[in-house]
Amino acid sequence: MELFQVGTDPWGQEILIRLSWTLLTAAFWAGIAFILFHAIYVIVWKPKVDHGDEPTVDPPAGIPDKVVRHTGAARMFHWVMAASMLVLLGTGFLPIIGLEFAWLNIHWIAGLILILCILYHIVHASFFLDFWSIWILPADFGEAVKRTKRQLGQQVTLGKHGKYPLDHKLYHLAVSVFGLLVSATGLLMMLRIDTPIVSRNDQFFTENNWGVLYTLHGFAAVLFVTLTITHIYFAIRPDKLWMTKAMIFGWVSKSDYLAHHDPEKWKVESK
Numbered sequence: 001m002e003l004f005q006v007g008t009d010p011w012g013q014e015i016l017i018r019l020s021w022t023l024l025t026a027a028f029w030a031g032i033a034f035i036l037f038h039a040i041y042v043i044v045w046k047p048k049v050d051h052g053d054e055p056t057v058d059p060p061a062g063i064p065d066k067v068v069r070h071t072g073a074a075r076m077f078h079w080v081m082a083a084s085m086l087v088l089l090g091t092g093f094l095p096i097i098g099l100e101f102a103w104l105n106i107h108w109i110a111g112l113i114l115i116l117c118i119l120y121h122i123v124h125a126s127f128f129l130d131f132w133s134i135w136i137l138p139a140d141f142g143e144a145v146k147r148t149k150r151q152l153g154q155q156v157t158l159g160k161h162g163k164y165p166l167d168h169k170l171y172h173l174a175v176s177v178f179g180l181l182v183s184a185t186g187l188l189m190m191l192r193i194d195t196p197i198v199s200r201n202d203q204f205f206t207e208n209n210w211g212v213l214y215t216l217h218g219f220a221a222v223l224f225v226t227l228t229i230t231h232i233y234f235a236i237r238p239d240k241l242w243m244t245k246a247m248i249f250g251w252v253s254k255s256d257y258l259a260h261h262d263p264e265k266w267k268v269e270s271k
């Protein structure tokens, strides 16, 4: 499988142009394969390793019937970011798979909206949300070991998690890293096109370094194909709908909260 598209400069030397789009096909099928394996795993294997040994907790008094999971501002960020991401994926990749249209202006405008969303989210999460709740901390490594043992069929008490389990934290980490990469490279690539915002400057990088930049942008972009497919799959799985509803309405029921979370690790405000 080709990983890169290469060309030649005026002196006949080989230079990097961009990522090979065979990786787009690979990223798409990786997402589909993940969904199929996960769906089969849940039906066939999970009942064998799920020993139903989660400790029951005596719920502390005062937990409200509706537990706020996402504030209105957090939900607005999520949906604007989701919309801009879908527009970026559509405008970035549909022309590559053969649907010709004037994609470039829509693409960089959606890109700037995504970047504004990310900047907003960084400030909001740093000063107004529980910043550390989504990051992988030393305590999570214990959970990782327990989960692996459980997958291997050993009987372990997993315990309940705080606001976000390890898999959510891993997903958020991947989206953060590749979101920043696609945004930084996209911003610099605006110097290679005509926009009313910044004047075009083809000489800003050498031809080969432009190639490196386009390759990094393409790499992060194709990863978002897999990340988006798997994210939407989990969002519409019947057993995860309680979380998806929380991203629409803002709250989870008291019973869902107690079934999935440890009140010691995710403390909610009692009325």
Ligand code: HEM
Residues within 6 Å of the ligand: 018, 019, 085, 088, 089, 092, 093, 104, 107, 108, 109, 110, 111, 112, 114, 115, 182, 183, 185, 186, 187, 189, 190, 191, 192, 193, 214, 215, 217, 218, 220, 221, 222, 224
């Ligand atoms: C996950 C989000 C994104 C995806 C899936 C995506 C996808 C793509 C793809 C597939 C290309 C074609 C690259 C090539 O021809 O080698 C591209 C080009 C480009 N993207 Fe993105 N992109 C994303 C985010 C962004 C962001 C945040 C910006 C910032 C404004 C941006 C700005 C650009 C620009 C300026 C080009 C150059 C077009 C050209 O030179 O013809 N993109 N993008």
